[in-house]
Amino acid sequence: MATKPVKKAWTVMVYMAGDNNLDPEGVADLKEMKKVGSTDQLNVIAEFDRAAGHVARRYYLRKGGIVTGDAVDSLGAVDTGDPKFLMDFIRWGVANYPAEHYLLVLWNHGQGWDDTDIYADERHRALRPLASGRARHAVFHTPVRRTLEKAKTDPTARAILLDDNAKDFLDNQEMKKVLASAAKLIGRKIDVLGMDACLMSMAEVGYQIRESVDYAVGSEQTEPGEGWPYQTILAALAKNPATKPRDLSTLIVDKYLASYSAADSVTYAASDLSMTDALAAAVAGLATALKAGLKDVASQQMILSVRNKVQQYEVTDNIDLVDFCSLLLKAGAGGAIAAACADVIKVVSTGYILKQGYRGNDMRNSNGLAIYFPMKSVSPLYAGLDFSRKTGWDAFLKTYLAAIRRR
Numbered sequence: 001m002a003t004k005p006v007k008k009a010w011t012v013m014v015y016m017a018g019d020n021n022l023d024p025e026g027v028a029d030l031k032e033m034k035k036v037g038s039t040d041q042l043n044v045i046a047e048f049d050r051a052a053g054h055v056a057r058r059y060y061l062r063k064g065g066i067v068t069g070d071a072v073d074s075l076g077a078v079d080t081g082d083p084k085f086l087m088d089f090i091r092w093g094v095a096n097y098p099a100e101h102y103l104l105v106l107w108n109h110g111q112g113w114d115d116t117d118i119y120a121d122e123r124h125r126a127l128r129p130l131a132s133g134r135a136r137h138a139v140f141h142t143p144v145r146r147t148l149e150k151a152k153t154d155p156t157a158r159a160i161l162l163d164d165n166a167k168d169f170l171d172n173q174e175m176k177k178v179l180a181s182a183a184k185l186i187g188r189k190i191d192v193l194g195m196d197a198c199l200m201s202m203a204e205v206g207y208q209i210r211e212s213v214d215y216a217v218g219s220e221q222t223e224p225g226e227g228w229p230y231q232t233i234l235a236a237l238a239k240n241p242a243t244k245p246r247d248l249s250t251l252i253v254d255k256y257l258a259s260y261s262a263a264d265s266v267t268y269a270a271s272d273l274s275m276t277d278a279l280a281a282a283v284a285g286l287a288t289a290l291k292a293g294l295k296d297v298a299s300q301q302m303i304l305s306v307r308n309k310v311q312q313y314e315v316t317d318n319i320d321l322v323d324f325c326s327l328l329l330k331a332g333a334g335g336a337i338a339a340a341c342a343d344v345i346k347v348v349s350t351g352y353i354l355k356q357g358y359r360g361n362d363m364r365n366s367n368g369l370a371i372y373f374p375m376k377s378v379s380p381l382y383a384g385l386d387f388s389r390k391t392g393w394d395a396f397l398k399t400y401l402a403a404i405r406r407r
Contacts, residue, residue, distance in 0.1 A: 017108035037063030041241035046382030265360030322367035
């Protein structure tokens with residue numbers, strides 16, 4: 001008769017989509033996790049899908065020893081961009097390593113809210129043989145940060161959990177569904193969702209997963225290749241397994257920022273997703289006020305001037321929401337726009353963002369939460385997001401860009 005798994009205080013589940021140029025970083029992060037490993041009140045488990053030539057494995061990580069010694073299952077080929085494989089990992093983790101609280105970490109490239117299929121052209125070209133008869137394929141060079149090289153030249157190329165071999169990724173609609181299934185399996189919301197990936201601390205992403213996650217941690221800016229400092233995060237949790245989910249989310253921010261210097265130019269933030277409705281209402285008010293203000297040429301110029309100055313990130317369509325509103329107020333915005341800006345600042349700074357910080361002078365106007373504000377055109381995919389439908393932010397963006405073009 002099988003022994004029933006012991007329920008511990010925390011289970012940390014790290015889903016590592018490493019079938020891409022982050023494979024070496026995945027090996028290093030597993031070694032970091034093993035410097036602490038599981039304890040009598042902490043389970044540390046991982047699934048690591050490596051680059052071509054390796055099989056995907058699941059691990060129950062213990063302190064010390066070699067990583068391969070902690071492998072508990074070999075899965076063969078896995079498409080980390082397929083939501084069913086992520087759900088299988090969560091189901092396996094909950095069944096075998098039950099806990100009072102769960103931290104689920106999505107480890108990979110991250111590209112914010114946009115669900116553009118970055119592999120579409122590559123799949124199309126792969127069907128056309130070269131003169132030599134070999135299939136044509138694209139090669140991503142290893143970047144310094146956890147973002148695709150392609151994103152540096154194509155700001156619409158965004159996703160998460162990219163699998164270069166399967167030519168697949170997890171889009172925001174799929175992420176919403178799989179996290180909802182995970183919450184149903186657990187019987188409540190996931191305590192903390194960690195996004196060890198670039199550009200994921202966005203209003204749009206948080207709103208998309210609001211019904212399935214209590215707290216989320218992520219970055220407005222790209223992440224260095226080292227990602228999270230797993231050793232210090234897990235050491236703190238192992239030392240105090242009674243840590244509450246809210247406190248763990250802010251602890252991750254502290255440990256992440258402490259692991260980098262000003263030269264690294266990073267941001268990190270913890271979000272309370274119970275505040276997403278308040279945030280959406282505030283942004284909806286801002287969208288309405290700004291859209292009405294576009295009828296006035298002076299307001300158009302003010303918004304344009306602020307957009308040119310606002311804190312932005314490696315994907316320049318992403319701006320800091322609080323900095324945008326603060327600059328509008330400093331520029332002399334009055335009436336409905338001023339009231340809406342004050343409301344947004346209050347909701348983000350005193351409720352939605354629990355803790356945030358940055359390293360690097362170029363990130364000094366970051367306040368924890370980014371929002372989409374393109375300067376050329378609005379992606380047709382944006383209208384499909386819950387946030388877009390709820391707030392009307394896309395309607396403001398389209399009206400604004402049309403007004404600027406006319407000028």
